[in-house]
Every structure is written in structure tokens, then in C-alpha cells.
Amino acid sequence: MPLSFRELQEQLQASWGREHGAGCGDFDLLMVPSLTMDPAQLALVTGAHHYEERQLFSLMRLRDPGVRVVYVTSKLLPELVVDAVLELMPGVPTSHARRRLHLFDTDDGSARPLTEKLLERPALLGRIRELLRPGRSFMTCYVVTELEKALSERLQVPLLGTDPALGYWGTKAGSRELFARCGVPHPPGTGLARSLEDLAEAITDLWEAHPDLGGCVVKLNEGFSGEGNARLAFPPLELAGLSRAERVGRLRQAIDSLPMPASGWQELVSRQGALAEAWLEGGEEIRSPSVQGTIHPGGEVEVLSTHEQILGGAGGQTYLGCCFPAAEPYRVALMEHGLAVGQALAAEGALERFGVDFIARRFGDHWDLQAIEVNLRQGGTTHPFMALRAITAGCLEPATGLFLSPTGQPLHYRATDNLSDPRLRGLMPVDLVDIVAEAGLHYDPARLQGSVFHLLGCLSEFGKLGMTCIGRDPEQAAAVYRSTVAELLAGAGARSGEANGQPDR
Template sequence: MALSFRELQAQLQPGWGCEHSGDGGQFDVLVVPSLSMDRALMALVTGAHHYEERQLFSLIRLRDPGVRAVYVTSKLLPELVVDAVLELLPGVPTSHARRRLHLFDTDDASNRPLTEKLLERPALLNRIGDLLRPGRSFISCFVVTELEKQLSERLQVPLLGTDPALGYWGSKAGSRALFARCGVPHPPGSGLATNLDDLSEATADLWEANPHLRRCVVKLNEGISGEGNAPLELEPLQLAERSSADRRRCLRHALESLPMPAASWRELLAQQGALVEAWLEGGEALSSPSVQGTIHPGGRVELLSTHEQILGGPSGQTYLGCCMPADAAYRLSLMRHGRAIGEALAAEGALERYAVDFIARRIDGNWDLQAIEVNLRQGGTTHPTMALRAITTGQLDPDSGLFLAPTGQPLHYRATDNLTHPDLQGLLPADLIDIVADADLHYDPARLRGSVFHLLGCLSEFGKLGMTCVGRSAEEAEAVYAGTADSLISRAMELQGRSSPPGGRPPGSGPGPVPPAGPAPGAES
């Protein structure tokens, strides 16, 4: 008789949650990097199906010689892209790791979740299932939805991830409930509304309780990467001068023209709901830090990293990249809140990756931390951390919150999924590798500095690239980032028969130095 999803998850072993067990583990991991999320929001992400490449850094598990990996994508990954990751793994020959890696694809680049494509191909699933050792295999996913749950039950292989029945705790409303339970500070806000009338009522109630508010933010309950968030300016509406009824009419009219990135947001409002939250501002400085952790089978919570998120886009809420670690002034507080939330999630039965986004404001010299939302899945900070752990074998120091190499040297990085320039279009991954080698941009384990690249599939078609730039200090990591971006784009311009402008970064080259963070971050993508 086939086992249920919950019965299958009971088979998960504690060591399977560790990227490197070091104890000769013998198991198989099926990696399904499907972005099974709202299609209207995913359509806003350039080259979305290429984001399946980011989870290649999970192949860090191949450092254990008894581990085998099966990696599935929509389209076949070029060998060069795979080898570029395997060559980063210290302590194991690339050829040995490659023999234990099996690649499959659905030969379908359509804008649909990879897991959905897999479920439509029973013959392919049978071939994959035949490779997995019974009782010694599990599935690793970017996010767990009903699709991934079906995949687990179809293959009769347990999935290391949170049951979608617990997805509420990763929504905007669930996050606020979790913060209240854990005593974690968070901004004033509303419950869920599913139509404009109720949303305008919730907005009016929020303003009436906080009449100093000049702006609030409307959040779709399941928005990602900030694309489900939109600011609403309150000050121009002169709400204090209006009657209660007129105030609500005015707010409804303003909501009708809300600049939400998702064009179909009113339909999404009816489907998933939205809430309104105070827009935090003021103080001498603002930043958007986050903390990441994982919940192992058995309930043990492990903190993995802290970051400063880099935000941009039309409303300053779209996730563009990150710097690790977060500022020392509040890093340990982030970790304390992150552990409390992780333990509460573990008590609910959650598993694997989670992240918590915050706003940090310096007021009269002191930092005020306010939690914004929980991401109950992998996100934009997951793969840079995986990359750093893969290339250094280092660990997070729980006392300082610093990531330490085995030598004890603290390491920092700046990462992005959004280095873009028109002259990068047309370059093949092989061209990028040549540029990196010629300019000595690659990560050097002897110097503990350099760059690691991802999203190579986006390069030729979209002129877009991801990279993680490592250094022994925040300043060095930033210098590596700037030098790598300048060298890549300048060399690309030469290959395209153009000259780079003197005295500065080529225009349109994506994120430069870290900008001041917007005060209402979106979820990592």
C-alpha cells in the first residue's frame, strides 16, 4: 500500500538535513528546483526558468563520497554549467562527484512549474525512481506546494521540506501571527481582506489607530520578491480633514489605482487576500536585514546566516541581492529572533529552510528591529550561502554571527541575481568562463577572495548574470564585486566591438555600491 506524504516524511533521517555530514552518509538526494509559485508573479522575473540553476549549489552534498544526486531541470543543463559548480567542491575530485550525479530534464521550457512538467511524464519519473535507493533517498525542493507533495507520493520518496498544509506560516498574515506568538517586534498592520471595500476599511482602521502615518504598504498574502507589495501614499489624501465615511471612499479610490507590480493583483486579492501594514520610516538610518535558518528532521534548528538585503525596483521593495553578514550592531538580535521563530515553526512541524526579513532603524543612536515576514522556503539568500559553504567548508560562528573559514578567518560576500547589461547578451557560458579565467576573477581558496557565478543560462538570451563575490572583509567583498562587474562588462563590450566609457562603470550594469535600503522589504525570490 502506498504511503501518505506524512508517513513518508516520518522516514527522514536527521543527517539528511546536513549539507555535509562528514560521517560517510549513504543516501540519494533528488533535487527538483521548481519555482512552483504564482505564475502572474513569476512572469515578472526575467528568465525565470533558468533560476532552476541556482540550486546547483546544493550539490555540496557530493562532498560525501557515499552520496548520490539526481538533478532535474526543465531543459538540459550544459555540462560546462554543471562542471563549473562541481569544480568548486574542495576535497573531492570533480570526476568522482560527476559519476555520482545524474542529470534529467523535461525538454520543456514553458512558463510552468518544473514539478508540474515532471508529473505529466510518467516514463521519466519511472527512470528517475529506478535510480533512487529505497529507504535511503529524499527529495529537495526550492518550495513545497501540492505539486511537490504529489511528486513525493508518486515516487514514494520522502520530501525534506515543509508540508504545504503549513503554508499559512509563510504567508504575510501567518508571519504576523508568528511574530506575535514569539514576542518579536513587528509593525502595526491589519488582517486579511479579499476585496477593495474591506481593504479600504482595513487601511482606514490602520490610519485611525496611527494618525501619524504618511504611508502604508499593501501586501498580497502570498507575494514573492516584493512583487506583491505596493506603497500607498496617505499624506496627500488629507485623511485627518475627512469624515469617517469620506475617508474610506477616498482610500478605496486610491487603492483602485495602486501601483502594484502584479498587473492582475485584484484577481489575486480575491484569491489569496491582502493586508495593509505601516510603512516604517524615520531615524538616522534604515536597512533591510534578514536571518536564515534550517529545521532538521527531528526538530533541531540551525541558524545559517544573516544578510543585509539590497532592494530596488519601482517602489524600492524588489529583492536584488544581499551582503553577508548583517551589521554587527543588531546581528545577534537578528539571530535570537530567528531562532525563536525557527523553534516555533519546528513545533508546528515545519522542515528545512526558512528566512525572516526585518527593518532596522537607527533612532537616537539605537537600532530598532521590526520583523516584516517569514519565507518558509528557499530564497535569494539560499544559494549564495550554499556557495560559500561549498567552496570554503566554513561555518557560522554562533557567538559572533560571522561566517568563519576553517582557518578562523571571517568571510564576507556580496551576491546578486541581477547583474545586467545589454552587451552581456549574446555571450555564451564558455565566453564567460574565458573572461573570468583571463581576468583572474574566479574564487581563489588560497586568497579567500574572488567570484562564483550562477544563472549562466540567462546570459546569452537576457544579458543577465548572478554572482557571489567573496572577501575577507565587507570592503574587500564590495571591491571584488565592483571589480568583477567592471571587468566582465568591459570585456563583453570589447567582444561586441564597443569601447567601455573611461572613468567609471558602464551604464546599465546592474547594482553598483549598496544603496540605502527601502523601508519595506519584499520576500526573497
């Protein structure tokens, strides 16, 4: 009789979740990097199905000679894209790692989740199942939904990830409940509303309890990367002189014109719910740090990293990139809060990746940290840190939150998924490799600096690229980032000129 999802997860071994250190096991890893999310929000991501490439840095598990990896994508990955990752791997011949890597694809580039495509292809699933050794295999995903749960049960392979039945703890409402339970500071806010009228009532309650607030941020309960957030300013509404009913009415009108990135977001309120939190202002400086961790089978919580998030977009709420690590004045506090949240999640039965986003405000010499949301999935900071750890063979120092190379040198980086420029359109991955080689942009382990790249599939069609730029201090990492952008655009321009018959000047 087939095992249930829970019974399958009981087969997971504690060592399988550890991505660092040699000799972590003899197993088969099935990677299903499906962006299984709300279609309206996924439509906001340019070249969404190419984001399946971001987890290619998981191939670094092949450093262990006992590990085999099965990597599945919507469309076949070019060999050059795969080799570009494998060649970064220290300590093992690329040819040896390549023999233990098996690539599959659905030959379907439609804008649907990869997992959904897999479930429609029983013959393909049969070929994948034949490769996986019973009792020594597990799968990981970008996010775990009912689709990934169904895939685990169909393949009879345990999934290292949080049961979607626990998904509430990764929502905006669940996050606030966790913060209150763990004693992690967080902004004043509302409960969950499932209609625009109830949302207006809840925001009125928030303003009446905190009439000095300059505004709030309205959040879809299941939004991601800031795409489900929009700011609502209070001063233009002149709420102070109104009756309760008038305030509710004026806020209800204001909600209709919110600059929410997600299209049709009003309908999403009834499906997901929405809430509001105080918009944090004041202070001499404001930053958006985060902490990431993982929960191993058995419940052990490991804090992995801290980051400074780079936000942008129309409302300043969209994730664009990050810098590692977070600033020294509050880095250890971030890690302590992350550990507390991770332990609470582990007590609920959560597994694998989680992250906590914060707002940090400086008042003189003091930094005030306020937690704003939990992510129960991999995110934009996952693959850059995975790349750093893989290509350097270094490790995080728990006492300081610094990442040290094997020689003890602290390493830093700036990373992005969103280097976009029209001049990059039309470049093939092989052109990128040529530009990188000619300009000496690649990561150099002797100098402990340089860049590694991802999202190569987005390059030609969308003029978009991801990269992680590494240096020995924050200033050097920023300089590597700037020089990499400049050299890439110059190289792209030169090739465009050559193609048009113009001399290279």
C-alpha cells in the same frame, strides 16, 4: 499500499538535512528546483526557468563520497554549467563527484513549474525512481506546494520540506501571527482582507489607530521577493478632516492606482487576500536585514546566516541582492529572533528552510528591529551562502554570526541574481569562463577572495547573470563586486568589437 506524504516524511533522518561536515550519511538526494508560484508573479522574473540553476550549489553534498544526487531541470543543463560548480568543490576529485551525479530534464522550456512537467511524464519518473535507493533517498525543492507533495507520493520518496498544509505560516498574515506569538517586534498592521472594499476599511482602521503614520505598505498575502508589495502614502490623501465614510472612499480610490508590480493584482486579492502594514520611516538610517535558518527532521532548529538585503525596483520593494553577514550592531538579535520563529515553526511541524525579513532603523546608537515577513522556502540568500560554505569548507560562528574559514578568517560577500546589461547579451557560458579566467575573477582559496557565478543560462538570451563576490571584509567584498562587474562588461565589449571586426583597444 503506497505511503502517504506524512508517512513518507517519517522516514526522514536528522542527518539528511545537514549540508556541512563530512560523513553526513549515505543517501540519494533528488533535487527538484521548481519555481512553483503564481504565474502572474512568476512572469515578473526574467528568464524564470533558468532559476532552476540556482540550486546547483546543492551539488556540494557530493563532497561526501556516500552521497548520490539526481538533479532535474526543465531543459538539459550544459555540461560546462555543471562542471563550473563541481570544479569549485574542495576535497574530492571532480570526476568522482561527476560519477555520482545524474542529470535529467523534461525537454520542456515552457513557462510552467518544473514539478507540473514532471507529473505529466510518467516514463521519466520511472527512470528517476529506478536510480533512487528505497529507504535511503529523499527529495528537496525550492518551494513545497500541492504539486511537490503529489510528486513525493508518486515517486514514494520523502520530501524534506514543509507540508503545504502548513503554508499559512509562510504568508503575510501567518507571519504576523507568528511574530505576535514569539514576542518578535513587528509593525502595526491589519488583518487579512479578500476584497478591495474590505482592504480600504482595514487601512482606515490602521490610520485611525495611528494617525501619525506617513503611509502603509499593501501586501498580497502570498507575494514573494517584494513583487506583491506596494506603498500607499497617507499625506496626499488628507484623511484627517474627513468622516469615516469619506476616508474609506478616498482610500478605496487610492488602492486602485497602487503601483503593484504583479499584473492583475486586484484579482489576486480575492484569491490570496491582502493586508496592510505601517510603512516604517524615521531614524537616521534604514536597512533591510534578514535571518535564515533550517529545521531538521526531529525538530532541531539551526540558524544558518544573516544578510543585508539590497532592494530596488519601482517601489523599492523588489529583492535585487544581498550582503553577508548582517551588520554587527543587530546581528545577534536577528539570530535570536530567527531561532524563536524557527522553534515556533518546528512546533507546527514545519521542516527545512525558513527566513525572516526585518526593517532596521537607527536612532542615535540604537537600532530598532521590526520583523515584516516569514518565508517558508528557499530564497535569494540561500544559494550564495550555500556557495560560500561549500567552496571554503568554513562554518558559522554562533556567538557572533560571522562565517570563519578553516584558518579562522572571517569571510564576507555581496551577491546578486540581477546583474543585467545589454552588453552581456549574446555571450555564451564558455565566453564567460574565458573572461573570468583572463581577468583572474574566479574565487581563489589561497587569497580567500574572488567571484563564483550562477544563472549562466540567462546570459546569452537575457544579458543577465548571478554572482557571489567574496572577500575578507565588507569593503573587500564590495571591491571584488565592483571589479567583477567592470571586467565582465569590458570583456563583453571587447568580444562584441571582435565579432564586428573592430580592433580591441
